[in-house]
Amino acid sequence: MPSSTPRSGTDPTGGWRRFREEHAWQIREFFFTLHLLRRNPSAVAGFVIICSMVFLALAAPWVAPYDPIRISLSERLSPPSWHHLFGTDELGRDLFSRVLYGARISLRIGLLVVGIAGGLGTILGAVAGYVGGKTDDVIMRCLDIVLSFPSLVLAMALAAALGPSLRNAILAVAFVMIPKFARLVRGEALAVRERPFIAAAKVSGASHTWIVFHHVIPNCLSSVIVLGTLVVGETILIASSLSFIGLGAQPPTPEWGAMISVGRKFLMDQWWYATFPGLFILVTVIGFNIFGDALRDVLDPRIRR
Amino acid sequence: MDEGVVIRAEGLRKYFPAGASGLWGRRKAFLRAVDGVSFHVREGETLGLVGESGCGKSTVGMLLLGLHRPDAGRVLYRGEDILALEGEAKRRMRRNIQVVFQDPQSSLDPRMLVKKAVGFPLEVNGLARGAEVTRRVEAMLAEVGLRPEHMYRYPHEFSGGQRQRINIARALITGPRFVVFDEPTSALDVSVQAQILNLVKDLQKRRGYSYLFISHDLSVIRHVSHRVAVMYLGRIVETAPRGDLFQTPRHPYTRALMAAVPKPDPARRQPLALLPGDVPSPVHIPPGCRFHPRCPEVMDVCRETEPAPVEVGPDHVVACHLWHGTGFDARRRSA
Numbered sequence: 001m002p003s004s005t006p007r008s009g010t011d012p013t014g015g016w017r018r019f020r021e022e023h024a025w026q027i028r029e030f031f032f033t034l035h036l037l038r039r040n041p042s043a044v045a046g047f048v049i050i051c052s053m054v055f056l057a058l059a060a061p062w063v064a065p066y067d068p069i070r071i072s073l074s075e076r077l078s079p080p081s082w083h084h085l086f087g088t089d090e091l092g093r094d095l096f097s098r099v100l101y102g103a104r105i106s107l108r109i110g111l112l113v114v115g116i117a118g119g120l121g122t123i124l125g126a127v128a129g130y131v132g133g134k135t136d137d138v139i140m141r142c143l144d145i146v147l148s149f150p151s152l153v154l155a156m157a158l159a160a161a162l163g164p165s166l167r168n169a170i171l172a173v174a175f176v177m178i179p180k181f182a183r184l185v186r187g188e189a190l191a192v193r194e195r196p197f198i199a200a201a202k203v204s205g206a207s208h209t210w211i212v213f214h215h216v217i218p219n220c221l222s223s224v225i226v227l228g229t230l231v232v233g234e235t236i237l238i239a240s241s242l243s244f245i246g247l248g249a250q251p252p253t254p255e256w257g258a259m260i261s262v263g264r265k266f267l268m269d270q271w272w273y274a275t276f277p278g279l280f281i282l283v284t285v286i287g288f289n290i291f292g293d294a295l296r297d298v299l300d301p302r303i304r305r
Numbered sequence: 306m307d308e309g310v311v312i313r314a315e316g317l318r319k320y321f322p323a324g325a326s327g328l329w330g331r332r333k334a335f336l337r338a339v340d341g342v343s344f345h346v347r348e349g350e351t352l353g354l355v356g357e358s359g360c361g362k363s364t365v366g367m368l369l370l371g372l373h374r375p376d377a378g379r380v381l382y383r384g385e386d387i388l389a390l391e392g393e394a395k396r397r398m399r400r401n402i403q404v405v406f407q408d409p410q411s412s413l414d415p416r417m418l419v420k421k422a423v424g425f426p427l428e429v430n431g432l433a434r435g436a437e438v439t440r441r442v443e444a445m446l447a448e449v450g451l452r453p454e455h456m457y458r459y460p461h462e463f464s465g466g467q468r469q470r471i472n473i474a475r476a477l478i479t480g481p482r483f484v485v486f487d488e489p490t491s492a493l494d495v496s497v498q499a500q501i502l503n504l505v506k507d508l509q510k511r512r513g514y515s516y517l518f519i520s521h522d523l524s525v526i527r528h529v530s531h532r533v534a535v536m537y538l539g540r541i542v543e544t545a546p547r548g549d550l551f552q553t554p555r556h557p558y559t560r561a562l563m564a565a566v567p568k569p570d571p572a573r574r575q576p577l578a579l580l581p582g583d584v585p586s587p588v589h590i591p592p593g594c595r596f597h598p599r600c601p602e603v604m605d606v607c608r609e610t611e612p613a614p615v616e617v618g619p620d621h622v623v624a625c626h627l628w629h630g631t632g633f634d635a636r637r638r639s640a
Contacts, residue, residue, distance in 0.1 A: 021457050196412040201368050203404050204426035204475065205396050214425070218416045
């Protein structure tokens with residue numbers, strides 16, 4: 001019998017083996033989830049869309065034929081052709097390149113917002129649900145105020161108050177999304193709180209903070225991931241809307257919503273200007289939504305397999 | 306007077322608000338879960354606490370563990386009032402009193418590795434960290450009959466009996482002196498029950514733990530206990546050493562409990578002697594002796610006065626009017 005297990009760090013392969021041993025169950029669950037997802041057509045479709053978008057965003061500098069902000073007035077508003085797949089805008093910039101770079105911005109917004117709102121919302125919800133009583137009332141009523149406004153309207157108001165910039169738009173959208181996560185996690189935390197392992201942890205001397213972070217939040221994570229996927233889509237939509245009305249990304253940043261905003265002036269004669277960014281928003285949002293839906297079905301233990 | 310006593314409970318009372326509150330927020334009714342319970346547990350001893358479901362036995366456990374605060378009464382650990390402690394002193398004290406719950410599955414976090422589920426009490430109490438935790442978890446698992454590689458698995462990979470072993474390991478790893486077992490075997494198969502009970506007894510023999518063993522199962526209680534307390538509707542009606550209680554039960558309720566145990570004897574095909582009626586609701590506890598509506602030997606005094614506990618033998622205490630004044634009434638002993 002080994003008297004002590006090998007320390008990770010001293011030997012990289014040993015560390016990896018140890019990681020595999022320690023997480024064998026998670027690894028098996030992960031592959032089982034993958035297997036279930038592969039049998040689910042909408043999951044596959046959503047996954048393919050998300051992956052292509054991520055690929056295009058990452059590979060934009062190599063795939064894009066032109067610099068997205070290079071102005072070429074002689075080619076302004078030219079229709080789609082082999083030279084300019086999606087045509088050009090009123091300054092002669094290549095729309096295909098701009099749309100590809102736009103994917104970087106939109107995906108970054110989506111991830112940042114979900115990261116910020118998901119993190120804060122999860123903690124707030126877990127504390128509210130676990131502590132209960134007055135704390136719960138105060139946290140949830142504050143979040144209800146946020147929730148009582150349509151998210152787009154509130155995000156607009158906030159972004160306008162903070163001043164138009166991409167960073168402020170991200171903060172505004174993140175703020176609006178916090179209650180979605182908090183409500184979900186609070187509901188789950190209410191159930192987790194009553195489980196006997198929480199009582200056992202209290203008797204063993206664990207603090208409330210410890211219990212929230214080691215018992216409550218880990219047990220809520222799978223639903224947070226599902227909601228996160230769905231929120232990415234919604235976020236991209238809201239962020240584009242903010243840019244559309246000039247509250248998000250500022251020129252010359254190639255953001256999809258901002259491109260549509262300018263392009264709509266040319267919609268009658270130059271249909272391609274607003275259409276292609278719009279199509280990319282549509283496809284990306286649909287991709288995240290159907291993948292999120294499928295993920296929820298697959299991760300829900302009651303309807304799993 | 307408290308030489309060799311680990312835990313002493315004095316006059317514990319816990320009422321839960323029941324039903325709707327009145328118009329102005331005043332509670333109309335209370336569920337009297339624990340209604341004046343006193344007992345003590347000596348060093349290295351197992352006190353069995355037996356009673357029907359809903360009689361308040363689990364609530365007594367919760368009160369000792371600090372998971373509920375009693376409305377009245379004291380809990381003394383080696384003479385020190387643990388309810389009066391605050392902050393760090395309270396945490397240090399709590400370490401000495403641990404628990405194993407009924408359902409081994411829900412007592413373990415499905416998303417927590419066994420190593421952490423067993424070792425976290427060391428970390429949160431600042432008793433050990435890093436490799437030292439691993440070493441002690443390994444040693445503790447060995448003690449409850451699990452192998453070192455079980456550390457890196459999740460609860461759902463174990464059988465019910467193994468899960469209960471994990472729970473026992475978690476309870477014992479900080480080196481408590483007193484452990485509450487709240488029906489630890491009633492969710493297990495009969496064959497596994499015996500293994501767990503023997504493990505619990507072995508650990509006591511080796512380490513000298515004191516136990517409060519809560520169960521509704523008389524045969525389990527008989528197997529593990531040194532002394533037994535019988536509870537009915539939030540009160541202890543009889544306390545006696547195990548042999549004494551099972552041979553000469555004094556309280557009519559204890560006798561009824563014993564008679565209700567099916568005997569594995571095909572020759573004695575007599576119907577079980579069952580008590581008339583149901584257990585009254587703990588919201589509407591009968592006046593006088595709370596057992597009187599169902600008692601086969603009820604007297605007039607029982608309907609008016611609550612019987613005080615009287616000592617009827619060495620270490621044998623009964624709260625029943627049958628034994629009042631007479632000291633030792635041989636005529637009333639049933640064969």
